[in-house]
Amino acid sequence: MLQPLPLWHRVDPLGALLTAVGALALATLPFVVFKANRIVPGEAHGLLQVLPAGLALACQVALLIAATVALVRFSAPLRLAVALATIAVLALALASAADALTPPGNKVVRVAAGGAFWLLLVCSGLMATDAITRLRPGPLVRVALLAGFLLVTLLVLAHGTFDHLSVMREYAVNAGRFPRALRQHVLLALGSLAAAVVVALPLGILCHRLPRLRPGVLGTLNVIQTIPAIALFGILMAPLGALAAALPWVGDLGIRGIGAAPAAVALFLYSLLPIVANTLQGLEHVSRSAVEAARGMGMTAWQVLTGVELILALPVILTGVRVVLVQNIGMTTVAALIGGGGLGTFVFQGIGQTAIDLVLLGAIPIVVLAFSAAVLLDALIEVMQRAPS
């Protein structure tokens, strides 16, 4: 006869922590913050205060179910489904709260998500990612999940579900500038990455072939990596400004002491070290006997490099590219400080105006971009490793 498992063996430790944090947040922090206009201090509202009675009850029941599933060791697919459903419920509750608090036709009041909402969102998100990790989905499934998540989010946003929320109010005001800022952000991050790959890949190969170069190259790139972004912008301003002054056609290309050019150069410089180091490391780990056999069978040096060494090193090189891409998407934010554009524009404007919603308008897309880039490249790396080494 099997003894029934003691209760504490059926408790999921992570789920217990998430439930505790969620419950504490719900009890102590505001779910939404209401401001009569953009500048005045907000007043906090709990979840139950703002929602219509029926909706509030439904919401409570949903959160209770979520807590139960989180606490007990249910199967991963069920946990994932419940976590995703909880995120949807939270989002809908927030939208309803914003609708309920906003007088009809009023475009001055601001309703923002409060601490309880954000913490509950983080808890549900962690529960979902934990379930996904346990399910070990293949790379294509993960990309499909990401695509589905982005698609649903965009559809809901386009539908206007969140239009009464303060972040969307800020978006409505800045709708004309947003696509341009987004495009600039992506271009700066990807462009500097592409330039870095073009330079760093050959540099990494060179360091592999000529070990004498390694200390000098890696040392120099390490030093660059330690310079703070703002300082690097400052360092680049003078030479780029002088260049534009001396050669007017360079200035016409948009290369000046401030603007996108120094930002792109700085991002490029920061990108070099991870790619050079990973190229070097990837090549070092290629089986020596495979290379020896390739040469011995009559492959040319170029064929050995492209047909054997780089292909076998590719997963490690791509890991470097992933680091750089995520790092670039984050750092491009700072480019706004020197007129480089991008989503950082909203962040710094928001900080200047103490308008946290404007900061979020810049920050949330940056987080989503970085997260998506990480998921995509992780999937790509895994596909590359399918031909195992």
Added chain:
Amino acid sequence: MITLEGISKQYDSVTVVDSVSMQIERNSITVIVGTSGSGKSTLLRMINRLVEPSAGRVLLEGADTRGEPAHLLRRRIGYAIQGHGLFPHRTVAENIATVPRLLGWDAERTRARVEELLTVFQLDPATYAGAFPHQLSGGQQQRVGVARALAAEPQVLLMDEPFGALDPIIRAKAQEDLLAIQERYRTTIVLVTHDMDEAFRLGDKVAVMSQGRLLQYDRPAVLLAAPADPFVARMTGLSDRALKLLSLTAAGQVALPGAVDGPTVPAGASLREVLSELLWQAAPAATVVASDGQVCGHLTVQAIFAHGHPRR
């Protein structure tokens, strides 16, 4: 035929191979044996110019190997190494097709050759052609490595410690297979090893190297009977040299006419094996039988003794 004419290799001031001259006959197996650091691998790698000689030259069928770009030369010479060196990102079939592809063979000819080699090496094409190297056992990986080296029908096959990573039982099987392959394709094989038993088992001729110099290059029986150098004698082993000498001769080659009472032994068994069998059975003589069951003759202990010492 491969001719080495006084080839040397120096790295800075260190001489790794010191003025070695030798002739390797066509359709034979030549084994270069020596301790590690003896220069045997460097010598082998100078034949396909993975290492360029500092002095001397290598002739392949009379033509200097420097007459063409090194990578084109290497495509005509098979090359198999210890730890097989298979490409982990390519299937078994793609691995074997490496050199045919470099040579621009058409797809059908390549496919047929891959299938033939897989069959010869006892790997079912349906199962193994699409497998990746990491899915194979060590012995199978080694066989694919040799099959890949033979893919473009090279006249010459160079092997650098090809069985070094195998356990003794699989190793013996691989050696047997190599002899069968050589019989089938008549490839000229040059093999490097540090294992004298392997050298004696495989080599028509054995070259003993030490400190970059070629000490002796001759048939195994001559190496045993008349070592040119105390080092060669040490390498061949003094304590069991009589038994080693017996192991070089097959029973069928020296059988006396007529059958006798007593045990039967196969004609392919070495005199060493026959002697062991006679000792085990406490019999004075055995009948030698060919693989088709026909009696080849007989062997007595006295007759075997006559082969157990150098004839002067």
